[in-house]
Amino acid sequence: MTKHLLLSTTALLFSAGLASAEVVLNRGNDTDPATLDHHRTSTVAEGNVLRDLYEGLTVQNGKGEAVPGAAESWTVSDDGLVYTFKLRDDAKWSNGDPVTAEDFAFAFTRIMDPATAAGYASILYAIKNAEEVNTGKLPLDQLGVKAVDAQTLEITLHTPTPYFLELLTHQTGYPLHKASVEANGDKYTQAGTMVTNGAYKLVSFQPNDKIVMAKNEHFHDAANVKIDTVNWIPFEDRAACLRRFEAGEVQICSDVPGEQMDYVKEKLPDALRIAPYLGTYYLPVKGKEGSPLKDPKVRQAISMVIDREFLASEVWQDTMLPGWSLVPPGIVNYVDDAPMLPYKDQDPLDREDAAKKLLEEAGVAEGSLSVELLFNTSENNKNTMAAVADAVSAIGIKATLNETEGATYFNYLREDGPYDIARAGWIGDYNDPQNFLFLMQSGVSFNYPKWSNADYDALMDKAAVTADLTERARIMAEAEQIFLNEVPAIPILYYSSRALVAPQVGGYEDNLMDAHGTRWLSLN
Amino acid sequence: MLSYTLRRLAGAIPTIFIIVTLTFFMIRLAPGGPFDLERPIDPLIMLNLQRAYGLDQPLWQQYLTYLGNLLQGDLGPSFARRDFTVNDLFAAGLPVSVMLGGLALGLAAVLGTFFGTIAALRQNSWLDYTIVALATFGITTPNFVVAPLLSLIFGVILGVLPAGGWSDADPRYWVLPIVTLALPQVAVIARLVRGATVEALRANHVRTARAYGLPARVVVGVHALRAALLPAVSYLGPTAAALMTGSVVVETIFGIPGIGRYFVQGALGRDYTLVMGTVVVIAIFVVVFNLLVDLAYAWLDPRVRYD
Numbered sequence: 001m002t003k004h005l006l007l008s009t010t011a012l013l014f015s016a017g018l019a020s021a022e023v024v025l026n027r028g029n030d031t032d033p034a035t036l037d038h039h040r041t042s043t044v045a046e047g048n049v050l051r052d053l054y055e056g057l058t059v060q061n062g063k064g065e066a067v068p069g070a071a072e073s074w075t076v077s078d079d080g081l082v083y084t085f086k087l088r089d090d091a092k093w094s095n096g097d098p099v100t101a102e103d104f105a106f107a108f109t110r111i112m113d114p115a116t117a118a119g120y121a122s123i124l125y126a127i128k129n130a131e132e133v134n135t136g137k138l139p140l141d142q143l144g145v146k147a148v149d150a151q152t153l154e155i156t157l158h159t160p161t162p163y164f165l166e167l168l169t170h171q172t173g174y175p176l177h178k179a180s181v182e183a184n185g186d187k188y189t190q191a192g193t194m195v196t197n198g199a200y201k202l203v204s205f206q207p208n209d210k211i212v213m214a215k216n217e218h219f220h221d222a223a224n225v226k227i228d229t230v231n232w233i234p235f236e237d238r239a240a241c242l243r244r245f246e247a248g249e250v251q252i253c254s255d256v257p258g259e260q261m262d263y264v265k266e267k268l269p270d271a272l273r274i275a276p277y278l279g280t281y282y283l284p285v286k287g288k289e290g291s292p293l294k295d296p297k298v299r300q301a302i303s304m305v306i307d308r309e310f311l312a313s314e315v316w317q318d319t320m321l322p323g324w325s326l327v328p329p330g331i332v333n334y335v336d337d338a339p340m341l342p343y344k345d346q347d348p349l350d351r352e353d354a355a356k357k358l359l360e361e362a363g364v365a366e367g368s369l370s371v372e373l374l375f376n377t378s379e380n381n382k383n384t385m386a387a388v389a390d391a392v393s394a395i396g397i398k399a400t401l402n403e404t405e406g407a408t409y410f411n412y413l414r415e416d417g418p419y420d421i422a423r424a425g426w427i428g429d430y431n432d433p434q435n436f437l438f439l440m441q442s443g444v445s446f447n448y449p450k451w452s453n454a455d456y457d458a459l460m461d462k463a464a465v466t467a468d469l470t471e472r473a474r475i476m477a478e479a480e481q482i483f484l485n486e487v488p489a490i491p492i493l494y495y496s497s498r499a500l501v502a503p504q505v506g507g508y509e510d511n512l513m514d515a516h517g518t519r520w521l522s523l524n
Numbered sequence: 525m526l527s528y529t530l531r532r533l534a535g536a537i538p539t540i541f542i543i544v545t546l547t548f549f550m551i552r553l554a555p556g557g558p559f560d561l562e563r564p565i566d567p568l569i570m571l572n573l574q575r576a577y578g579l580d581q582p583l584w585q586q587y588l589t590y591l592g593n594l595l596q597g598d599l600g601p602s603f604a605r606r607d608f609t610v611n612d613l614f615a616a617g618l619p620v621s622v623m624l625g626g627l628a629l630g631l632a633a634v635l636g637t638f639f640g641t642i643a644a645l646r647q648n649s650w651l652d653y654t655i656v657a658l659a660t661f662g663i664t665t666p667n668f669v670v671a672p673l674l675s676l677i678f679g680v681i682l683g684v685l686p687a688g689g690w691s692d693a694d695p696r697y698w699v700l701p702i703v704t705l706a707l708p709q710v711a712v713i714a715r716l717v718r719g720a721t722v723e724a725l726r727a728n729h730v731r732t733a734r735a736y737g738l739p740a741r742v743v744v745g746v747h748a749l750r751a752a753l754l755p756a757v758s759y760l761g762p763t764a765a766a767l768m769t770g771s772v773v774v775e776t777i778f779g780i781p782g783i784g785r786y787f788v789q790g791a792l793g794r795d796y797t798l799v800m801g802t803v804v805v806i807a808i809f810v811v812v813f814n815l816l817v818d819l820a821y822a823w824l825d826p827r828v829r830y831d
Contacts, residue, residue: 035606042561117572119565135568189607207605207613209690209781233689237776239672240688244779247679247687407794411556445566 023523024229025505028241028253032207032234036189038171039111039118044427044514047171048254049232051517052213053196054174057085057104057153058165062520064511066166066431070099070175070197071153080160080467081128087151092218093177094201101147103197107176108145108155123172123429126161160467162333163432169515170429199225199519208234213518226522245271245500251523252508252516253500258380261317264500271500275510276330278428279495280323280436283388284413284448285421285488292369293420296486297362301355302421303490304343305391312493315383320493326440326483327433327476328494330512333469334433335477339484341491355395366396371420374402376409381423384492388421413448424448427495431513433476434463440483451488525822528830529815536811540804544594547803548587551796558603558794577603590800599804600797604789610801614783617770618805620690621782624698624774625767628705633760635706636713640756641749643714644721655714662711671704671777688779701778705767712763713756720752727751750824757824761817765809769802 033046038054041047051060059069071085091099111118112133125131128144144156157164167173177195181188188194194202199221200213211232215225233250235241238257242264244250256264256272264272285302287293308322324340331338343351359366373389375381382403389399399421404412413422426446428435438444441460442452459479466472483489497514506522559565559573574580578589593600599610643655678700679687691697724730725748733747770784783802790798822828 032605034604037606040606114572115576117569117576119559119569119573121569122566205607206616206781207608208617208775208785209779233779235779237779240675240777240779243672243675243680243687244689247683249679249687249689406792407556407558407560408554409556411560414560 022228023226024231025227025252025518025521025523026231026233026244026250027518028235028245028250028255029232030234030254031236032211036194036202036205037186038174039107039116039121041171042120045234045254047515049211050171050174051515052198052200052230052232052519053194053202054171054198055091055219056168056170056173056175058168058173060169060513060515060517062507062509062511062516064431064509064513064515066169069169070104074165080162081157083155083157083164084148085153085155087153088220089151090220091197092220093195093197094216094218095177095180095195096218097177097179097195098150099175099197100150101153102150103175103178104153105145105147106178106181107174109140109143110176110181111172112143113140118172120172123167123170126157126159126164126167128156128158130158159464161464162467162469162472163430163434166332166430166432199517200230203229210234219519221519225519227518230518242500245502248502251502251505256319256498256500258317258319261319268500270503273499273501273508273510274319274496275514276321276328276512277495277497277514278328278331278431278512279426280326280328280491281320281384281423281425281493281495282323282326283421283423283490283492285490286419286449287371288418291420292362292364293371295362297358298364298369299487299490301358301362301395302392302397303341303487304351304355304358305348305395306388306490306492307348307391308492311384311387315387316380316493319496319498321496323491323493325480326489326491327436327480328428331428331433331436332431333473335473339477339481341484341487352394359395364397367398369396370398370400372400372402374404374409374412374419374422376406376423377403385423388492414445416450421490422448424489425495428513433473433480434460437476437479437483440488449488451486453482453486456482525819525830529819532815532818533811536815539811540807543803543807544591544800545587547800548590548796549583551791551794551799552583554791554794556794558796560794577601590797594804599801602795602798604793604795604798610797613786613798614801614805617781617783617786620692620780621770621784622768624701624705624780624782625764625770627698628702628709629760629764629767631702632706632709632713633756635710637717637749637753637756639710640714640717641721641744641752643718644725644752645744647722652718656718659711659714662707663715665708666773667704667708667771668773668777670707671700671774674700674704675777688777690778690780701774701780704774704778705771709763709767712759716756716759717752720755721748724748724751753824754821757820758817761813762810764816765806765813769806769809 029048030045033041033049035041038050055069057069057071058066061067070087070091072088074083074085076083087099087101093099110116111121112130114134114136121134129138129142132138133140133143146154148154175197180193180195184193191202191204199216199219201216203212203214205211213230215228238255239260241250241253242257242260245253285293285299292298312318312320312322324344325338327334327338373385375385385401389401392399426436426439437460439446440451442457456479459475463472463475466475501508504524506524507520508516559570578586601609602613639655643652646652675687678685685699686697689697730743730748733743770782772784772788775782775784786798787802790802822830
């Protein structure tokens, strides 16, 4: 018995010794990706996983900044329209094939092919003829992407797009291994078949369990990739991730359960990471034809009395920041003193008086206006809307809550259903104000209030063709000022990223894009 | 017996057909579709997507296509998990759910029968009262309380078992989910067996057995228990079907890749084919286990005959 015990202990120690030779990182993710075909993805959770599998022309480094990826250098024509990328000599696919310009051209063509039905193709409409190709008005070969030779890729844009290099870090800009995609069709994402050019390759994908990735030995920077295996574990239940984190089974959680924030702050202060994130939580205001809500003064009055500090600190437990503009702070390519709602620093009581005065000017008598607050099911959304209802009651506006389940809600907004005040959130795909301001342009499907302002549209169009970054920033700030004067959507919060990161994880730097590729991390 | 079984199985086909039809049209009544996400999709691309999945066809045509595929055992592609077909998802998830549910059911049946019999034999003693009290507690405590508590105590505080996660090969990952699933069932079965045993001990055939002078363990173990198991067996049928098709709560809290979550995920995400597939699987389980219960009755109760 004793001997047997000894033997098994030795075996255990031995296997533990073997295991420590291989560095394994267990990372929580918000949910499983809908697919590993990056042309059919759009969510943050999908971006997290794909960032490890692929390398775009540019990539986000550990600080979330765009740096050279598969392209080692590039030149831009004087008019800002033609980008010529030079690919790295040592860029390799996980099967050892070289990454060629043709692989990129193939990928860009595939995402724009109407047959692919890529839900997020529109993000790349800056490329010449992209929109026409994607909507079937032009053939595929008219797309402004050309493989000049194996290592030279030329991309032509239809307007100068100063954020184009940022944009290419997004998963829609990743290449595809042409041969294996052509051979396997839509099944190319299966483990064992999938060929990737990032720091990792796919080992297995078990839904609701985990995605296992192993280091890609052919990756050009493999020598500096310190983690051998990464397990991406989906946690729909944030509390489950917290428990597994505390048990030492998971080293990174991509979110923290809001209701246990106090506990986490007290028990895991070193692991808790809350950082500004490129996102805004706002309330689109629509109202029926002839409703007082069509009057900017009424919208401004409602905006004034919403206590954003209370929402951020009490409802969201400091996991959000008070929001006073559509474009979140910290963004690049923007003016230094970005426009904010003018009453940002005013005393709440003075704001309430000013709001009452605005309502009086608009001819809205106390108690005469009733609004419905529409939101999609979530505890935090519900508490937020309850606080908003409470706030507007102070200026004599009656508010009722209407909670709607997710898919129904988003379908309703998209189908232009009538509502008074709704909620929406937007997380930036690339670090540029345009990615937020376009939300309010006429005819954009994300423009939930269906607000249309000719001056705003004109400024945005002008910004789109302005190559000078300072001038472009000024024009966009002017547009945002118009938005803030009219508040067709009331910005109330800026998102923060929240995560739990174990102390033994190295290289995890908080950043505005919340991008933390595993290749930059280490485990001590 | 065989012809009875075959007749019952044949009778199940129209039942499943009606369930499939109702579910197909009911899920389509819900507003929104599989591609309505918080991140809205461009209207033109939405059209492309609907065309790719055949959602642009008239509903009756989609229904006929679905039925045709179903007859060939093809449950279709998943809308929300686009790298997998519904068949793929079940091939991976069903064995996990069946194993966990089966083990939990076995554990519950053994423990429940044991405690129920003890309580009945020691009726109105402190042992009986304790078992009944614990059983009441077991029935009334929901698994969304039990599961995190077990995970916290054994995973985080004591650190003797994994707090969550899954492994096909390592039974340590199975313990807490099985216990969570089994606990309320132990309680229900113990109460059923206790009640039935108390009654059976007073039944004529048991009195006759005693009068023959049979030893107590034969009287209780063979004659009383057999009759006392009948209510528990009829309870076990639907319970087995429910346990083996997975539990949303237990799977979410422990992170288990079973099929229990697919029903809820499918319904919320309007993943039509996944919802349909889950309904078909659950329906088949219910039909099969009800049949097994009826067959078990014939075996347990000599008065029941199927000819």
